[in-house]
Amino acid sequence: MVFVHLSESRRMHTNQLLNCIKRVVFCTKRTPHCTCLFERYFTVHHVLRSPKKKTTSLYSSVDSGRYSSLVKSVVSTRVSSQTPESIEEENSHFYGPVVKSHTRTSKVKVPKHVHPFLNCDDDDDDDDGAHGREFFGPPTRISLQRDGKASVPSVTRVLQDTLSPLQRFYLERWKRRMITELGEEGFKEYTLNLFRQGGLFHNAVENFLSQDATATETKPADVIPGSYPTEIEGYMESIGYILEDISGVRAIESTVHHGTLDYRGIVDCVARYRGVLCAIEWKTSEKPKPHLSNTFDNPLQVAAYAGALNGDNNYKYQVEKGLIVVAYKDGSPGHAHPLNSTQMLDYWERWLVRLEEYMEKNKSR
DNA sequence: GGATCCTTCTTCTTCTTC
Structure with missing residues (x-):
């Protein structure tokens, strides 16, 4: 809750006051600091905006040089100031590094010693992650065993069930x-359509890569216009230039199960992207996703699959890197977001937190 | 035969004026 002293706030323009409040509300986890931060903004604003003060201001002792960057960000309406990053930066200016909240850490302990990515050296690009073993033969395709083990959580279920309140x-x-x-019915139809297109797109990529894998290891085939269902032609065109960099397909739509952590999922693809072995996820999107940060939980999904694959005896190689490929319906160039080993480890750890949270929530069931 | 499984997607501060 934010309290504003109206007699003081009257001199502020409404939108600037709202800006200050929104910043404070944004940092909900650090209430005392935020309150203090609000006071600082408030103070700084007054130092700057007090109309030709003739009287001694209560705020005259404020070091305006020190707060100049804040002043700029508060007063300027052109600055995109309300990003978490800028708030972090400004907060650390005043309070030092932020001690991160541990509220999402569950009490159920997933063994931290389970290290999914053995080679975390980014300079190993000449190694394909298989530790010297070259790959021959058709891609692995382990279909989901409907063995009645409903208690084994899946990657998507875990991610879905542990979305943050903000998400x-x-x-x-x-x-x-x-x-x-769209109305209830229209929305249902819209969602089904999205899923259908996503499914068709996955099938098309799968078929494309299957042919490619059997054809040659080095020279990728071309995406041939007109050879796909009309509604996904644009998606295929969109990723055509990315598919040119895919080679050495090792697994397609294959089930992975982490033996120790006991979760499973179906990885879209394991192949080399620009020579580096990766766990790959193909995604369709209506909105452009030019940055990795636009892909929400997709990186966690990739890290979870790679970690599972590395903990699965059915796969005799290790995958340490990842790739998220975003395709667009209008055929505009898709986006490829590679994940290096360091990022994969980071997302793996975040995945573990989500998995722990899921297990905690479901342990009594 | 029917039910279930795993996926397929969806979010990202948000206003007014030049």
């Missing part, structure tokens, strides 16, 4: 807006 909020808001626009 849930935005998703719910988006859903409400879509239903308002």
Whole structure:
């Protein structure tokens, strides 16, 4: 909750005051600091904006040089100031490094010694991750065993069930807006259509890579216009230039199961991207996703699959890197987001937190 | 035959004026 002293706030423009409040609300986890931060913003604003003060201001002792960057960001309406990064930066200016909240850390302990990526050296690009073993033969395709082991959590279920409250909020808001626009039935149809297109796209990529894998290891085939269902032609065109960099396909739509952590999933693809062995996820998207940060939990998904594959006896090689490929329906160039070993480890750790959280929530079931 | 499994997607601050 934010309290604003109205007699003081009257001199502020409404939108600037709101800006300050929004910044404070954004940092919900550090209430005392935020309150203090708000006071600082408030103070700084007054130092700057007090109209030709003739009287001694209560704030005259403020070191305005020290707060100049804050002043700029608060007063300027052109600065995109309300990003988590800028807030972090400004906070650390005042308070030093932020001690991260541990609220998402569950009490159920996943063994931390389980290290999924053995070679975390980024200079090993000449090694394909298979530790010297070259790969021959058709790609692995282990279909999901419907063995009735419903208790084994899947990657998507874990990620879905452990979305943060903020993620849930935005998703719910988006859903409400879509239903308002399309109606309940329209929204259902829209969602089904998205899933159908995603499924068709995956099948098309799968077929493409299967042919490619049997054809040659080194020379990729071309995406041939007109050879796919109309509704996914654009998606295929979109990733055509990325597929040219894919070679040495080792697994396609194959089930992975982590023997120790006991979770499973289906990895889209394991192949070399520009010579580096990666766990690959193909994604369709309506919105452009030019940055890795636009892909939400996709990197966790990739790290979870790679970690599972490395902990699965059915696969005799290790995967230490990842790739997320985003395709667009209008055929505009897709985006390839490679994940190096360091990023993979980082996302693996985040995945473990989510897995722990899931196990904690479901341990009584 | 029916039910279930794993996926397929969806979010990212948000306003007004030039």
